[in-house]
Amino acid sequence: MTFYEAIPHVREACRNDIIEIISERIPLKKSGSYYKACCPFHSEKTASFYVHEIKGTYKCYGCQAWGDAISFVEFYDGLTFNEVIYLLADRYHLTISNKSRKKSQQAIKKEDDILPGYSSVKSEILKTKIVYVAFKQGDAPFTPILFIDGQLSLDAAKLLKKRAQKIIFVAQDTTWKILKPSFEAALKAELEVFAIPDYSNEFQEMDWVDYCSAQTTQKITTKDVIQLIAGIPDNITRSVYITYATDNFKELTTQ
DSSP states (O other): OOHHHHHHHHHHHHHTTHHHHHHTTSOOEEETTEEEEOOTTSOOSSOOEEEETTTTEEEETTTOOEEEHHHHHHHHHTOOHHHHHHHHHHHTTOOOOHHHHHHHHHHHHHHHHHSTTHHHHHHHHHHHSEEEEESSOOOOOOSSEEEOSSSOOHHHHHHHHTTOSEEEEEOTTOOHHHHHHHHHHHHHTTOEEEEESSSSSSSOOEEHHHHHHHOOSSOOOHHHHHHHHHTOSOHHHHHHHHHHHHHHOOOOOOO
16 A cells, blocks of 8 residues: 555554553553553653543643654654654554655655764654764763764754754864854754763853853854854844843953
8 A cells, every 4th residue: 555545544553552552652550541651741740641542642731742642653752754654554564565665764864864863863852852962973971962074064953953952062172163153053943052061971061152151272252152143043032142142251362
């Protein structure tokens, strides 16, 4: 069958299988006619995530996340809708034509062409809403982390924005020539941008303006910071950064 012909079959099969599908990923506890758990999509101590077995749906009364088994796997596993359909089709032994499957594989390949290694960590990025980006391979204690060769591109930053809210650059042995355009791409993609000097746990992450101000090994000018702020699309965020940078950025006057 074609991909589109498979969708209703997958939807019906996983509707009846929603408890098993979700419990393979998070622990569920029976509660009356429902099953409940702490929501996997936000931090909470009291369970507000409920699964309705008869309806084949879930809903979180804390963050308002809701949907069916397909959407749960999509968000929890960090997959696209198409990827979930193929995954669940295999589960239920539904055969989808190779032509349709190749199109999905090409989409995944395109993501990794934009940002190598992305497909292997995108599920974890979705769960944490955070991603570390480093420019040099190392024994990093941070996760999820991507190692990139050269600066972060705008397309790569936009790809990360689909699943992350916050990006933390590991700046060890990285020049400002690489860091500046990487900061710029992340800011234009409307990510929250932070940085840490190296792979050790000695330093805490800091806002990118604070990081720039703290540098003593490379020259970062007020003009550089203003240029980066100017590229922020959101007017309110840009105004906040103008005020913050004015109050906190101190340009290094000597090399």
